[in-house]
Amino acid sequence: MVASLSGFAAETGAADETLITPCDPFVDPACIGKVELRDGRQFEGRLVDGQPSGQGVMYFADGGRFEGYFESGLQMGRGTYYLSDGGSYTGFWVRDRLNGPVKLRDRDGNLYEGPVVNHRAQGRGNMMFANGDRYMGEFAYGLVHGRGVMIYGSSRSGNVGDRFEGQFEQGRRQGTARYVWADGAEWEVSCQMDRCERSGLISALIQD
Numbered sequence: 001m002v003a004s005l006s007g008f009a010a011e012t013g014a015a016d017e018t019l020i021t022p023c024d025p026f027v028d029p030a031c032i033g034k035v036e037l038r039d040g041r042q043f044e045g046r047l048v049d050g051q052p053s054g055q056g057v058m059y060f061a062d063g064g065r066f067e068g069y070f071e072s073g074l075q076m077g078r079g080t081y082y083l084s085d086g087g088s089y090t091g092f093w094v095r096d097r098l099n100g101p102v103k104l105r106d107r108d109g110n111l112y113e114g115p116v117v118n119h120r121a122q123g124r125g126n127m128m129f130a131n132g133d134r135y136m137g138e139f140a141y142g143l144v145h146g147r148g149v150m151i152y153g154s155s156r157s158g159n160v161g162d163r164f165e166g167q168f169e170q171g172r173r174q175g176t177a178r179y180v181w182a183d184g185a186e187w188e189v190s191c192q193m194d195r196c197e198r199s200g201l202i203s204a205l206i207q208d
Contacts (some may be wrong), residue, residue: 029130131155143171178202
């Protein structure tokens, strides 16, 4: 087989060319390629001792992928995990787990920055909603929950720039709160399951 290949090269005037064979990333650390790993995973990058190492991309059987840095086969350092539904997680990874604040974009386009537990917003963070609303405060199990401030965006028609400061329960306004209109007027409001009524004027806009 080798003789026939060298003979073909000589006949075509390509005697100086060498036959290039694909590298094997399992045995050559300098090789960059896409290889099949366990559990239906595929890795694109370098392998050291048969393990993903350095910058690369891991493709998972569920359609998700991770783009970032690997060490001994584990996700280490800054990277982004792209979910199959269009969402993503960006943050710092330690041994395949997110560590510290995270940027989480869900499939609806809402962007959250803060701590997460089991891939859901948990603790104190910020959320920019796809409809333009902004929230700064507490979260639980992926929902606005606890004390916080909601500033209403462009989709709110006559309420653009208004601010709600108070308590939320499972994404709904609940209890006594302060509502600040965009023109500066402040009202005390009482909310039940996201339905709010004004209960008293705190301060009014004073014009010259």
